[in-house]
Amino acid sequence: MDATTFIDELKKVFEANAYPKNAEGQKAYMKNNFDFLGLSSPVRRQLQKPFLVQKYLPTKEDMKQIVVQLWNEPYREYQYFAQELAYQYLNNQEMDDIELYEYMIVHKSWWDTVDFIAPKLTGDYFNKFTDKQKPVIDKWLDSGNIWLQRSAVLFQLKYKEETDTELLAYIIQSLVGTNEFFVNKAIGWMLREYGKINPEWVIDFVKKNIELDKLSKREALRIIHKI
Numbered sequence: 001m002d003a004t005t006f007i008d009e010l011k012k013v014f015e016a017n018a019y020p021k022n023a024e025g026q027k028a029y030m031k032n033n034f035d036f037l038g039l040s041s042p043v044r045r046q047l048q049k050p051f052l053v054q055k056y057l058p059t060k061e062d063m064k065q066i067v068v069q070l071w072n073e074p075y076r077e078y079q080y081f082a083q084e085l086a087y088q089y090l091n092n093q094e095m096d097d098i099e100l101y102e103y104m105i106v107h108k109s110w111w112d113t114v115d116f117i118a119p120k121l122t123g124d125y126f127n128k129f130t131d132k133q134k135p136v137i138d139k140w141l142d143s144g145n146i147w148l149q150r151s152a153v154l155f156q157l158k159y160k161e162e163t164d165t166e167l168l169a170y171i172i173q174s175l176v177g178t179n180e181f182f183v184n185k186a187i188g189w190m191l192r193e194y195g196k197i198n199p200e201w202v203i204d205f206v207k208k209n210i211e212l213d214k215l216s217k218r219e220a221l222r223i224i225h226k227i
Contacts, residue, residue, distance in 0.1 A: 006051070014078070105151050165201060185215060
């Protein structure tokens with residue numbers, strides 16, 4: 001099945017099951033940034049199952065074309081599907097895949113997609129292509145784009161014991177002073193997650209970096225203070 005047919009078939013299935021009563025609530029939850037078909041997550045995942053069967057997956061090049069085209073569709077469910085399609089190709093990642101991930105981060109940007117892409121796609125990518133890690137992260141930090149900056153903070157979210165604390169400290173310290181809610185919230189989330197593995201490091205980091213935003217500090221220590 002070529003890219004055009006794949007998208008047409010997906011749209012037929014999704015739009016045949018649209019549920020407008022849900023759509024308004026979903027749109028409001030996302031601050032009216034996106035239109036929705038009204039598919040709940042469980043319903044969407046059930047509908048898309050046949051399109052993610054391994055033996056029927058499109059070629060890697062077709063996948064990239066499909067992701068970009070779906071990213072330009074008006075309904076948010078298509079972006080959700082697109083990122084989950086890209087996730088099926090982690091074992092076939094190539095060095096230039098970061099270009100696709102960046103495209104997804106900076107277009108139709110919001111936390112709901114970025115928080116999937118950063119840890120699940122770029123996190124895996126940087127684990128494979130370690131030499132790309134620092135230059136790309138530096139570019140993101142300097143970009144002025146809050147979603148690239150949030151991604152820089154969150155890409156290690158699932159690394160656990162393998163978290164590079166030196167890099168994490170560098171990323172956070174590079175962003176100190178920002179007033180962007182989504183960046184400061186991400187810093188707190190990342191520190192809180194790593195605090196499950198190494199609470200002493202997180203406590204020490206927060207103590208030493210007194211200029212951290214209050215939101216970041218509060219989120220970082222929220223679970224630790226309950227232990």
